Amino acid sequence: MTTSRQIEMTVNGRTRSMAIAAHHTLLEVLRDDLGLTGTKECCLVGECGACTVLVDEVSVDSCLVLAAEADGACVTTVEGLAVGGRLHPLQQAFLDTGAVQCGFCIPGQLIAARALLARSPHPSRAEIEEGLAGNLCRCAGYEQIIEAVLAAAALDETGDRAVADGDAHAPAMGDRASTPNADVAPQ
Numbered sequence: 589m590t591t592s593r594q595i596e597m598t599v600n601g602r603t604r605s606m607a608i609a610a611h612h613t614l615l616e617v618l619r620d621d622l623g624l625t626g627t628k629e630c631c632l633v634g635e636c637g638a639c640t641v642l643v644d645e646v647s648v649d650s651c652l653v654l655a656a657e658a659d660g661a662c663v664t665t666v667e668g669l670a671v672g673g674r675l676h677p678l679q680q681a682f683l684d685t686g687a688v689q690c691g692f693c694i695p696g697q698l699i700a701a702r703a704l705l706a707r708s709p710h711p712s713r714a715e716i717e718e719g720l721a722g723n724l725c726r727c728a729g730y731e732q733i734i735e736a737v738l739a740a741a742a743l744d745e746t747g748d749r750a751v752a753d754g755d756a757h758a759p760a761m762g763d764r765a766s767t768p769n770a771d772v773a774p775q
């Protein structure tokens with residue numbers, strides 16, 4: 589017999605109350621119950637990063653987290669990155685640098701990169717490599733992905749180039765409010 593449990597999460601800025609199967613992962617609930625298929629299902633053992641989401645601004649492998657553990661939390665998926673129909677600067681940078689090949693890993697890469705820029709707005713190349721080390725790209729687009737994160741880090745919140753790299757007045761990417769929007773990720 590399946591045990592169900594009532595939980596409430598804020599997902600991409602929207603409060604969601606639902607009954608879930610107690611053994612279901614956050615990945616299953618996001619994809620199957622909420623239809624947020626931008627978050628990808630792949631290895632299911634925490635090896636590939638395709639399922640990366642933010643839980644209270646911390647990037648996690650959603651295949652390893654029970655949905656019940658996210659009760660009361662704020663969850664951000666790739667669908668929550670764009671604001672008001674405008675791509676998040678990271679999304680635009682990924683497109684501009686040709687980082688999106690088959691696209692399967694990109695939602696996880698974007699979320700991991702967003703977490704990185706929130707804690708380190710102007711990361712070094714080594715920091716980016718380390719910050720995205722848990723996200724595999726089968727198309728081996730790592731060089732373009734790193735370029736994209738560097739390019740996004742050089743932009744201010746409006747998507748314009750900051751006055752100078754390291755400009756203390758340039759807001760951190762992680763300060764952006766997340767609101768529901770179009771899913772720009774592959775299904």
Ligand code: FES
Binds near residue numbers: 629632638
């Ligand atoms: S599907 Fe979660 S880490 Fe691979």
Ligand code: FES
Binds near residue numbers: 687
């Ligand atoms: S773009 Fe194809 S797996 Fe990364």
